[in-house]
Amino acid sequence: MVKFLFIVAWRNFCRDKLTSFIQLTGLIIGIASFILIQLYVDHQKSYNTAFTDAKDIYRINLLRGENKPQAQTPLRLSRELRQNFSQVEDATRVSPANVSVKYLQSVYSERALYADPNYFEFFDFELLEGDINTALDAPDSLILHQDLAVKYFAGIAGVIGKRLTINGKEHQVTAVIKKPTTPTTMPLTMILPMVNYYAQFSNPEWIDAWNFNATRTFAKIPQKSAINTLTATISDYYDSRAKGLSSYKTNRINIQPLLDIYLDNTTTQSLTPPSSAVMVLIFSIISMMILVLACVNFTNLSTAAAMRRGKEVGVRKALGASKRQLISQYLAEAVMLSALASVFAVALVALCLPAFNQLMNVELLFDFSVSQALQLLALTLLVGILAGSYPAFYLSNLSPAHVLKGLVTTSKSGVWLRQSLIILQFAIAAFLLVASLVVNWQMQYIKNMEQGFDREGVIVISRGDNTYNAFKNQALRHPDVLSVTMSHTVPTKATRTSNTVRRLDDISNEIWVGNNPVSLDFFKTYGINLLSGRAFSNAYINDAYQENQTNWQSSTGKLMINQTLAATLGWSPEEAIGQLLTLGGGQDGLHNHQIIGVVEDSHYVNVKNIVPPMTYVLSAQPEDLSLRWTSIRFKARTSYKALKEIELIWLGLAPDLAFKYDWLSDLFDSSYRNETQQTELLNVFTLLAIVVTAIGLFGLAAFNTQRRVKEIAVRKILGASTGQLCFMLVNQFSILVVAANVIALPLAYLLMRDWLDNFIYRIDMPYSAFLLSAAFSLVIAYFTVMVIAYRAATAKPVDSLHCD
Amino acid sequence: MIKINNISRSFIGDEVETVAIDEMNLTINKGEFLSILGPSGCGKSTLLNVLGMLDSIDSGKFSFLDNPVDKFSEQQRAKLRKQHIGFIFQNFNLIDELTVEQNIELPLYYHNVAKAERKKLVDAVLKRVDISHRRKHLPAKLSGGQQQRVAIARAIVTEPDLILADEPTGNLDSKSSTQVMTLLQQLNQDGATIVMVTHAAEHVCYSSRVIELLDGKIINDHQVDGEVQSGNDEINGMAKGEKNQQTFAEVSCG
């Protein structure tokens, strides 16, 4: 019986090849897109799920003043949690830092994690070698992730006991971590004992300071119900200790589940750049939409084809087929087609996955596990039943008497359904079109907007304090080098935000500012324009900033500020010059400094953040710990050779310190990488949605036109021109497309307005996107239908007149 | 009006080649009402389609109102057809979605006739075929005879010089058939040239001339109330005779 069902289904499939082919193509694209996006969405949601205790692990974030939550916490927090809060079962710390690794004759820069010995009790990675319980006990121990073991020792076996010199100190490999298949926010790099982190501090008091945030704290809290009260009590505990140490009025914490970290892009300073939960949601929705589009194609074409099959139904019924038998017949056909489509779709996904992985910079696997196979089976059945049920019930409900009278062809409900489905499809397509246009333009705008600094031709190198002066001298002698500077932060990276300034005549009014200690030539190196006054210069001995911690009043140094701060203070750039500002507060005493220059606003992290009011102070000594980056501006079109020569200068002065540089333009691009990728993904799937919609329209147009061949012939004989006929055939669809736009565009408007409102720097709502989308969907519809209309309109009328 | 010389039209099917028109010669004069008779499959419809420029010919000469149609492009033929010819079909070929009125208006629309003028012409022609009371109906609601009258109205509304009718009474009962034939006769008397294919020998009486086809050739050609004429001497050498006499005895009106 079942075999018979499929034989008939197969014959029907072959009988109307064009319709079947279109249905199949639509389903293949729909299912393949769905699988691909779901793989991606699953991947995005699966971060950190591999850890055994993942559900009980939380990250403690600080909420200071009005700042966004931050992941950096005091080093002592973990100990305090363990000792004073019984619900916290355990806590651990992770601090990332760039280190220089010396191996054989070369020096490499690596990102390392300094971790507590109980790191693996939280993050139980699988080890290839070594003992998980003791791997971090010895102060010179070193744990490598698989890729690093391969990089340094060309293999993963027998690596234990091998040595690497890290920041000048010899370390011995104690374990090698197997590359995990599930993604994690814990960077896959080298892990070093936390004690070595302390060794880098110039001030040992920082280890116990409540206002020195230098680690990410993770806590194990098995009792979920305790989270709310814990949040309150830990916040109070922290506040009572941190209060007064900085100028922040409030000091709170929040407790964030480990599983939420990756999709939270509000909290700053995560170990891995976060993705966006909203984007993941949007992609889930898009994948559903494309699947719906494909099912709609199927339903649409099946009911259309049903008219032709009306006779078959009549005959079958006359022969005694029951309604149930008919329904199962037509459902079997739909499921068979969707199964066929699934097979092709799987092949298509396998084919596209490498390109997709490259586009999205992920490592998705489609390994066809049992669960994936079951999901696919479920999907196939769902699609088959979803797409096939309307045609099945529709066909089986036809009365044979009606069929024989030829009344099926004029079934109003069928026509109405098909038209609403076309409208639905075009509404989805138009919606996605507007969304991707707006998203693309906004992203374009963000990337191209004035950043206030010149990002071409600048490299940013890790800190090289001891040798900075000599390096600067030698580097400036290189013909390609324009300037060299050091600074606390550089554009694309975060600024300090915990400082306040006040006007002398309004001392009670604190203004929160970002602060960037810089050395000479910073503004020149970054191309930040001076609006008034002058830049720091060694011609003036009093420019350098020097706090006097015993007598705050006698602190010295000049200030440069940005335009926003000048405006906040109520001064024009010119008026600001020569004014005194009061710094300090909190634990520190107040001290006054004179403004000598005002510079244009420049963005720091990225333009998703507003430009803060900024102060710049001159840090005269390269040893000053607040100077974290060395930057070099090159003349235009510098060569790789020049970079090599600079590296030689660097290594000649500091043989143990890796010359690790990044082009500022790359840092800039990578700060938008997630958005850029997701925009591209949106584009690809918008295109696919349009293709699926066009395929469906093509099928329906072909069908409709076929139904009307006789009418077309008659009109032609009555004198209609080819143009008139094409217009008539195309026009019936343009009303539907217009209706679709009328539905979709207001919806798109509302959503896009909300989305744009999330940006501080944003384009105005681009109404042209709506026009373009409407025009484009019309063009697509016209073009698709025209192919068929033209063929029909130019056919010889005599061929189609005498049938029936 | 129409002159065809040695025209042929054959269809190449999957296996066999069917010669639907075989080196045919025929002249049709203005004002004639020509009936075409013959058994099924002898090429009547094909000939009518060729005359109406719906179908092309493989060889031979075809002139229509002194236009060398055989040398014309598809587009030129379409233009000629639009200007001069009206069609009536056995199965009416009305457009189901359009009302009676709209069906009749359609060719005027394609002839770029202004709206007011269209209305006037449609009104006149509706009266002429006596179907005014059904003007707002859809074709499906009409009887076969009424539908055919609408089709005729549609064919004549542009006042074509030539009306081609392929078995216009084929789907009608005898009463409706008579109505339709009378209407055609009137049109002919008003000056239209008509070429009609028919199976019903009795309808030949309404026409002025009859030709009989067999296997793509004309085997008889005569004026309805005049002498029997041979259409083609070559074939009529053998075709003349009792059998033909008998045929025409059946169709002669009197």
Ligand SMILES: Nc1ncnc2c1ncn2[C@@H]1O[C@H](COP(=O)(O)OP(=O)(O)OP(=O)(O)O)[C@@H](O)[C@H]1O
């Ligand atoms: N489009 C076509 N393709 C192939 N063969 C055709 C085509 N049109 C007509 N024929 C063949 O040409 C021959 C003549 O057909 P035609 O339709 O002219 O016959 P007819 O005299 O009108 O017959 P009837 O009285 O049944 O309408 C037939 O054998 C027919 O099968």
Ligand SMILES: [Mg+2]
């Ligand atoms: Mg015929």
